[in-house]
Amino acid sequence: MRYVKRHLETALDRSLEASRVVVLHGARQSGKTTLARHAAQKRGGSYVTLDDDASRLAALDDPVAYLSALRTPAVIDEVQLGGDRVVRAVKRIVDDSDERGRFLLTGSTNFLSVPTISESLAGRARILRLFPFSEAELEGSLRLDLTRWLDACSIDPPQQTEDRADYMSRLCRGGFPEAVALAPAQRQGWYDSYLETVVQRDVAELGDIRRAEALVDLVQWLAANSAGELNVQTACRQLGIDRSTFNHYFAWLRTVFMVNTVPAWSRKHAARVARRPKTHFADTGLATALLGVDADALASPTSTAAGPLLETFVANELTRQTAGSAGARLHHLRDYDGHEVDIVLERPDGALAAVEVKATGSPSENHLRPLRWLRDQLDRTAPGLFRIGVLLHTGPHCHPVGDRLWLAPINTLWHAEPQHP
Structure with a gap:
């Protein structure tokens, strides 16, 4: 399917310029991965998905080292599958730097409502919701x-x-x-x-x-x-x-x-x-x-x-x-x-x-x-x-x-x- 420009793209670009972390969440199959990868490609960033067993196991084994090696902005797709261990590593990395747009996290569940994630990244993240196509x-x-x-x-x-x-x-x-x-x-x-x-x-x-x-x-x-x-x-x-x-x-x-x-x-x-x-x-x-x-x-x-x-x-x-x-x-x-x-x-x-x-x-x-x-x-x-x-x-x-x-x-x-x- 041809790339369809999303209305949220402008808000996402501005958020990456202003925030250390951007969380893009929304329903499964609503287009988050496509939009996140498009945003990363424009900036020479990197992409990994925790929906992939090998990537998830590597991230959970040593999350700080794994995430630190990724190019900025680093897209972490389906971040909820990494739970608190991955999110706390993100917090640790961005707390050591004032770099804007360091991580773009996506998830198919509401980031603030997942019980396996207690860290909200308050003060560090801008949270955006992507809906299916209008x-x-x-x-x-x-x-x-x-x-x-x-x-x-x-x-x-x-x-x-x-x-x-x-x-x-x-x-x-x-x-x-x-x-x-x-x-x-x-x-x-x-x-x-x-x-x-x-x-x-x-x-x-x-x-x-x-x-x-x-x-x-x-x-x-x-x-x-x-x-x-x-x-x-x-x-x-x-x-x-x-x-x-x-x-x-x-x-x-x-x-x-x-x-x-x-x-x-x-x-x-x-x-x-x-x-x-x-x-x-x-x-x-x-x-x-x-x-x-x-x-x-x-x-x-x-x-x-x-x-x-x-x-x-x-x-x-x-x-x-x-x-x-x-x-x-x-x-x-x-x-x-x-x-x-x-x-x-x-x-x-x-x-x-x-x-x-x-x-x-x-x-x-x-x-x-x-x-x-x-x-x-x-x-x-x-x-x-x-x-x-x-x-x-x-x-x-x-x-x-x-x-x-x-x-x-x-x-x-x-x-x-x-x-x-």
Whole structure:
């Protein structure tokens, strides 16, 4: 597959210039090795992987000597397999020198959550997360211009037209580089192997997993309930497990980046709001493979899975496009009176963009109600925070529909054409 430039590459380059150690972690097969090797090659660095038995044994035998011999920047792939012994050697080496970009560590588990690694490299490392491909990266597009959304309260129309079937094809393809390169008929087998590797190798080897079948059931349940609020009591009842088991297994699925949580949005001017996070399966291609649905099934107007999966698809795209930047953070909102907003994007200065996602190509007035409600609420309690409300849909319409409210096709997120005055 051709090299696809990652949006995170700029942040990675800057981090190597500023930090002694950079940690690049993310889901297995999300492209970390390709990006890390590309960064090292540009600087004449070296690469080793601890996924290789010989390299791992050599590193564990005398880690300081082994790592000191590597050219800068030294990429240590799958660093979690070396555990504390390797990470402490990295700490010792960088503490003896002020050299920037000495090590680039990659891992398929959350560096801060692996029990075999107690050393966090605090004050020495910049930690970056790489996600599977965003649609913008695959299209060679720039990141979404959130500044235009939040400051100009305006949306640039997409360059191309897509329909519901197109979006469902993208959704089922997912963003894992290997899966993207495969024909649709081959992806099911790839995803089956991926799940087996992550559950039976990564989680089982690092975690105290006593009921592997319960873990697989939980993965299936999370795929079926993607874009829903996390109700632990309901999950435990339906899966036949206790709360402690659920919490332990769910934490491990987050550690290997299989699920993302989106926190509830609340401020002092947003009373009576629910506090549960939403869970989104980290890749919709993997979710649809687990659920056994394809693009044709999801393209049907009667599909009940299309709406939640499309919301997850959009949430993932926004998460991937804002990763490594100082952009907006994702939240969701639901109050106890039944008002819900799918996604709330909040910038550090407090400016908000509210996003609703609908699988329809012909949005109606009713679909705009959540956005109107939040706009009016915030205008009364916190004037100036609500900047724009966007209803993303599968049709072609892109235009304003009232005060700071817009209709926009979903592919606006990766095909927007800047409009100049």
